[in-house]
Amino acid sequence: MKISSISLLLLLFVAITTTSSAHNxxxxxxxxxEFSTFNRYLTLTHLASEINRRQTITVCAVNNxxxxxxxxxxxxxxxxxxxxxxxxFADYFGSKQLHRITKGTTLxxxxxxxxxxxPGTSGYVNITNMKGKKVGFATEDNDGHFSSNFVKSIQEIPYNISVIQLSNIIASPAAEAPVAAPADVDLIDLMSKKGCKEFAKLLQNTQISKQFIDLMENGLTVFCPIDKVVNNFLPKYKNLTKNGQISLLLYHGIPDYHSLGMLRAKNGxxxxxxxxxxxxxxxDFSIKNDGDNVKLETNVVTAKITGTLLDEEPLAVYKIDKVLQPSELFKSQSINSDDSAMGPSSGDDNDGDSDDYDTTNNNGGMIMNVNGGWFVTFVLSIYLVFG
Known part of the structure; x- marks a missing residue:
């Protein structure tokens, strides 16, 4: 019985730590x-977020x-x-795997x-073991010419993520072909025509709509409360000072692009x-996932995404069923309550919460709240098995 209990405990530990692993x-x-420029452009192109949400991946970095x-x-x-x-690459290639490719070549x-x-299969890369233990990289149609070689492994988390250095950018006329920029979007007009007219009016009346528009090119996510919700909230909104009103409206925007899939994949x-x-x-506020539902939790209220007005990188605009109320402006209460806040605490900036924690990272400001979670579960498992 003791052996089986220990085995069960080990299985629980492996399962919990495996599902908790994440890379950034x-x-x-x-x-x-030496890879700072490559790193910066992964963020600017929003590829970093896509890399972080995938469980098996290889990143081929090049130096500055x-x-x-x-x-x-x-x-x-x-x-x-x-x-x-x-x-x-949508597969794992560590240093050992690169030097042990079956038949010496793979796509x-x-x-x-x-x-x-x-276009076609131009998005496939040929990896080939070459003379002198070199590993070459080129597009599928390369005429035997490999424009880049493996230099070294930067970091490997086996079968999760491998980050390696290549000598040069992989040459690809298809990838370097000009790409048309997304059609210009009138953010105010979009919201006005799709159920968020009152929120759009508030952005215009406070003259901060330009701050939203200026962020659209590099990445912007907007959560706009529907008209009925905004109209019901107006008495509280009018009780805020001008600075408080501006802070409240800015609170509904994230200065980065987050698709609905990205929001569903992350909690924090x-x-x-x-x-x-x-x-x-x-x-800040917390993003929580409940099945297919995405909830936005402040210390005051919990809102839910009820629809998508637009989700085309670099802009995402979502409908929500409540006005997001920050604890910096409103009295905190249980986030499980469906009631709105009791009322404004101040229209001006205050000291806010005293919790000493960092809610940002180097990629879009998101934190995965996993480490403490698996530890608590592991302790509870010990109690259940041996208690």
Whole structure:
């Protein structure tokens, strides 16, 4: 009985720690300054978020000199995304795997292929073992010429993520082909025509709509409460000072693009447009997933995403069923309550919460709240088995 109990405990531990594992490509590369430019453009093209949400992946980084050669071509940010996505494989290739390829050569799919942007099979990369223990990388149709070679392994988490260095950018006319920018979107008009007219009016009346529009090109996510909800909330809104009103509206925007799939894949705190660096006013909220539902939890109220107005990178706009109320402006209460806050606590910035925790990371401000979770579960497992 004791042996079986110990076995059960070990199985629980392995299962919990396995499902809790997560990687962050931004933090991995941040330890290596020679890849800072590559790291920066993974963030600017939003590829970092895509890499972080995948469980099995290989990232082929190049150093700053190789990135300078790429940037000298003056490609648009949308074309750069295609080029860099060709360097992210949807499979795991550690150093050992690269030198032990069956029959010495293989084709692997990349994120460039997965996005549907690659014409034909141009999003596949040929990996070949060459003389002198070299490993070459090229597109599928390469005429025997390999434009890039394996240099070294940067970090490997077996069968989860492998980050390796290549000597040069993999040459690909298809990936470097010009890409048209997304059609211009009138954010105010979009919200006005799709059930968020009252929220759009508030953005215009406070003259902060420009702050939202200025972020659209590089990445923006907006949560707009539906008209009925805004109308019911107006008495409380009018009791806030002008600064409080502006902070409340900015609280409904995230200065980064988050597709619905990305929101469903992550749980944790996220910063908003109202977050001020260097101050105690966090103006953050927590994203929680309940099946297919995505909930936004402040310390005051819990809102739910009820629809999508637009989800086309770099802009995502979602309908929500409540006005998001930050604890910096409203009295905190149980987040399980369906009631709204008792009323404004202040219209001006205050000291906010005194909790000493960091709600940001180097990629979009999201934290995965897993480490403490599996530890508590593991302790409870010990009690259940031996208690």
């Amino acid at each position: 490509i931004t933090l991995i590369l941040a330890k290596h300054p 000199a190789a990135m300078d050669d790429l940037l000298d071509k003056h490609l648009s940010i949308y074309t750069l995304k295609n080029v860099l996505s060709l360097h992210v 692997t799919a990349t994120l460039f292929q997965a996005t549907g942007e690659a 705190f996220i910063n908003t447009m109202a977050t001020t660096k260097g101050k105690n006013n966090k103006y």
